[in-house]
Amino acid sequence: MTYSLPMGRKFPKITIDLTKCTVPFLCKKCLQACPMAVFNVTRVMAKEKRLEEMDPRIDGNYVLRAPRRDKCTVCNVCLDICPVDAIKIDVPKQGHQKVEYVSAKKSQQKKSGTVEHDYFAELKKQPYPLFTAPKPYSFDLNEDMVQMVRKDFNPDKVTNALSEVIKGKSKAEAQKTGETFFKDMGEKWMRRTIQMGDEYYDRTIEMIMETVDRQGKQFLIFPHVLQRYVEIAYLATQDFLKVPVTLNNADEVAYRIPKCALYGKIEEKVGGDFAKLMTCKDYCHSALATAQKQINVDILIDQPATTAKEGFCEFSMRKL
């Protein structure tokens, strides 16, 4: 259904005196009173202040607007409730005709002298309940920590160690040695990741652990604690800047390694034939098994795709 409003229709014109309505964020009386939710309070979007938090108690940081004035019925409830008389509504009859509206309630109040002229000053004195200065939290991984894991487990170093142990061995022997090597190495890789990951907390994992420990909500351990270890491990050893996660829900985590840096190095230094044997998959499997032991949740680790066959590796961990 195509929708169109009657062109040329005039809507009530709502003018807000910003010299009177200075701290609308703290007041918001008109927002609550308006039957058609015509008003909203918005932050002043000055370009240079775009990334700053703005204290709603300071004059002019927030402004009151009437974005939905098409729905204004000129019932004048807002005029009655406004403590500083900042709102004016012009009726759309024959253009914008000015109509003086003096609220019965207001004029009574004025006579009896009960209008609070220092209304906003009173509001500003109260501490704003939600507003706190932005905390210097970091939600990102500690870069130094990632570099420290990378130092010991970068593909170059691992491949060099591999070529040392399989040097001069026959194909079958080399495969066997490679598998043992990767199993052992994978465990070390994940142990180091877990050690560093637990040492260098960021706010994201803190949020998870607070929910798990304080509120007893174990359901966040799988997938998110596991997912964090996996992400650190791969970010520290692969070339990409984010792990391509293909699934993360309460039952299953899956991710893809599109162009494995380790596989590339093995191809380059040891040879394409050896790489095709996919001995390196034990590296990832053993690492995932180590992470699983750490979080102590029963999961089934599967590898539906390998770099040798499909051109990318895919791993999935399903909760049992």
Next chain:
Amino acid sequence: MCNLCEQFGDPKHGNGLWYLNPTNYARNMYKLRAPGEGFQGAEVGLETGARRGPSQMDLLNAIENDDYTEYDRIRKILLAGGQGSQVVPLKDADKVLELCSPIGLIACICRKDLRAIDERNELEYTCMGMGVGMLKWERWPERYKGGVKFVNIDEAKEWNHEMDRRGFVHILMLFGAPYIGGFCQCDYPDCGAIRSAVDFGLGPIKGHYVAMVDYEKCNGCGICAQRCQWGALKFEVTNEKANVDLFKCYGCGLCETGCPRGAISLLERTSVPAVAEVWR
């Protein structure tokens, strides 16, 4: 098929419905900075979301000035901007909640912005966010955030059913396509999405269903008419039954879940030829 299913659907999951494709809920928890580059957008951690381009206020001005060219230009921009959300009925909402983690209940930003309703208590939260972005809620602007309560799938379903009972429409939102990050619970007039839809034909696209009334079972009690937020369902006086305007129906299923006699059912939109491709 709606444009979201065309882009993000997978025939292997949920008949190709984009919101039943589990990949759309998957996201990495971390990313590294490229050398010499900072983070951008929401990742900076402070206020972002500065709106650019025309708003609905400009649309109103164009109508008042009788400027159809300007009206059409702004409407097209706003239409393109609102492509990322769809109405989802309760039966599909249950399936959605099994595909994402974590699930967090939050204070509704629209209600705070348009109705000055501060939901500061975990029991008052009327909005739901999903995905790993919820773990970083503290970086949201101070004027928005009001805490997060993490819930498991069963708690989330129970909460969603309660919201449905109260009469809220469930609208699923994309946050950086194809990543689904929000499950809004909306009503008219304090929800930005429904307002845009009902008043301007903008906002979320319609759901994959339409409501049909079984006249045999309907006794004309009118409960469904109270629950419809779209102005699509009314009580027809002539035959004393509920009457649905399928062109206006968004397929939210509130009438279906509210009917005490089970007289309303949700049909696949594609099974009704006239509205099969009506998404706005």
